[in-house]
Amino acid sequence: MQNEGLTLEANKHVASRNACKLCAPLGASMVFKGIEGCIPMIHGSQGCATYIRRYLISHYKEPMDIASSNFSEETTIYGGNKNFINGIDNIRKQYAPTVMGIASTCLSETIGEDIPSLIAEYREIYNGDSTLPLFVHASTPSYSGTHMDGFHEAVLATIRTLSVEAKRERRINLFSGFISPADIRLLKQLMNDFEIDYTLFPDYSTSMDNPCWKDYHLIPEGGTSIDDIRKTGSATASIELGTVLNKGSLSEQVLMRSSVTSAGEWLEKNYFIKNHTIVMPIGIEATDSLMNIISTTSGKEIPQKYALQRGRLVDAYIDGHKYVFGKKAVVYGEEDMVIAVSLFLAEIGIKPVIVASGGESKLMKKELLKYNEEAFSETIILSGADFETIRELSLEIKPDIIIGNSKGYYIARQLSIPIVRIGFPIHDRIGGPRIKHLLYEGTQNLFDLIVNALLDYKQEHSPIGYKYM
Ligand code: SF4
Known part of the structure; x- marks a missing residue:
């Protein structure tokens, strides 16, 4: 396992233990x-x-x-x-x-x-x-x-x-x-x-x-x-x-x-x-970039529909900011997905404290610092990571939330913190193929999932519970 960020005691393991990658x-x-x-x-x-x-x-x-x-x-x-x-x-x-x-x-x-x-x-x-x-x-x-x-x-x-x-x-x-x-x-x-x-x-x-078939389609x-x-x-x-x-x-x-x-x-x-x-394109900045490239290449204006979606997303960021600001997150999965989600988390005020992937390009740190040096200067960024290393580091760092595929569920369970399932694979829920992550609409979906997971945790652990926010 390569640590792109800090030198860690966890690097002493030479064997992969539950690799964070697939075949x-x-x-x-x-x-x-x-x-x-x-x-x-x-x-x-x-x-x-x-x-x-x-x-x-x-x-x-x-x-x-x-x-x-x-x-x-x-x-x-x-x-x-x-x-x-x-x-x-x-x-x-x-x-x-x-x-x-x-x-x-x-x-x-x-x-x-x-x-x-x-x-x-x-x-x-x-x-x-x-x-x-x-x-x-x-x-x-x-x-x-x-x-x-x-x-x-x-x-x-x-x-x-x-x-x-x-x-x-x-x-x-x-x-x-x-x-x-x-x-x-x-x-x-x-x-x-x-x-x-x-x-x-x-x-x-x-x-x-x-869709549901009457007869099998080869x-x-x-x-x-x-x-x-x-x-x-x-x-x-x-x-x-x-x-x-x-x-x-x-x-x-x-x-x-x-x-x-x-x-x-x-x-x-x-x-x-x-x-x-x-x-x-996850988050406002990354989606704006895609919109601008398509607009410039096609010579066409960005359709009004997307200006409205963007506006609603900004409004949601403002509404939810107090619930997410300063929270610590662990993010893992495929390198490109992890980079995009981490940048999005930084955009909404969540601190990605551990960013990990089984991918071995060793480019994640460079990419994250390129787009947001301030947010990632102290983040532990792991290349070629396995789930056991993520678990051990999480036990030390005590994050508030875990964001990634379902293979990290056992870490969230041990830490008794919420997990937001994104990407692939999701083996313990239905609807994995229907999760929206991209563009303003997908970002809105992720934002709501994350805020509500944090609120759910807070509500569950409140001695009195509450009905209104
Ligand atoms: S890693 Fe994949 S390709 Fe290699 S032996 Fe296992 S299943 Fe087959």
Whole structure:
């Protein structure tokens, strides 16, 4: 574990104890779920696909078909090309996908499987077959990255494989990061309100948050269309939400291959499409930045609706200020989410005392100080963190509130303080996919959740209770 801030006694542990991160092909699978007509395939052991499916089902409460090439002992020794080809044959027969998103695993990477060659071999066998799906391959060894590295590697792989350079249109590429389906819907509404053509990628707002079906859908509806992905090569600008993205440990490999780490950078380098990399739009300042970039790029005024939402949010900040000011918070999760939420907390007067992520870019401190040096000069900022370290530090520092995914619940329980569940995964509540975090509307939701969690705690611990504030 790396401490980006202070030198801590807790650093004496060399083993990870309940890591604050997930497996890289899980992130890639999320991206593939956001491509229309796509089925993800994990090239490796059955257990990897089963773990990922189980994890996603528990959060999204949706059926989750993820294929696997099902490595055995023999495959591990002699290579997985037979399983790869049979696996794709079976998937095509059952699902008839238009795209197959293939992610590697620790095992297939360790034995040196050359997946691009396997794809080429498969294409060669079926040369001329008009039903052949498109293939996207993301390299996702979990031992050198988190689910976020896998996620952004898959976004980059998709754009590198499918985008087509063409005559410029007034169009924006929005690479929205690992956000909730509800947040994707908010962003799509925003782009529609600006009346600008756009590609939002990956769009799993429907495929991971389906309406109730009468019959089972092998590949759920929704996802960014192939046509829209191709059009990313003709846009005026790209906007990437998040400033760390996959600049973690996977970046060295990515850099070796292409000297870029993200889809926006790749489009800028290859097709000269201006790329804006910004903090996820949580809080007023960060949302203002996104609004201004869209407005400048599209040449359109910010719609009045958002001025009203912003005004109501400012009003709520004023109403709730006395309940949150000076409170101490622990924030953990994915690096970009943690940076955005911490900046938002500083904006409303809460002190983020511990900011932690399993991500290993070591960029969090730099980013937080860049945007608000005063608020984060004494914050303990942990990179490559595990939950036990967060727990031990929390016992010492005694925060008032914990903000992050459901895996930190046991810390809140031990400290008898409130937890506000955000991000992924949320395994002990329903509604994870419907949590709004972004833009003025999502910020309003987070603000209300946080203030009410603190009020709830105060009310519960009051000797007399109270009915009015
Ligand atoms: S960490 Fe590696 S071995 Fe474990 S599930 Fe993920 S890819 Fe499979």
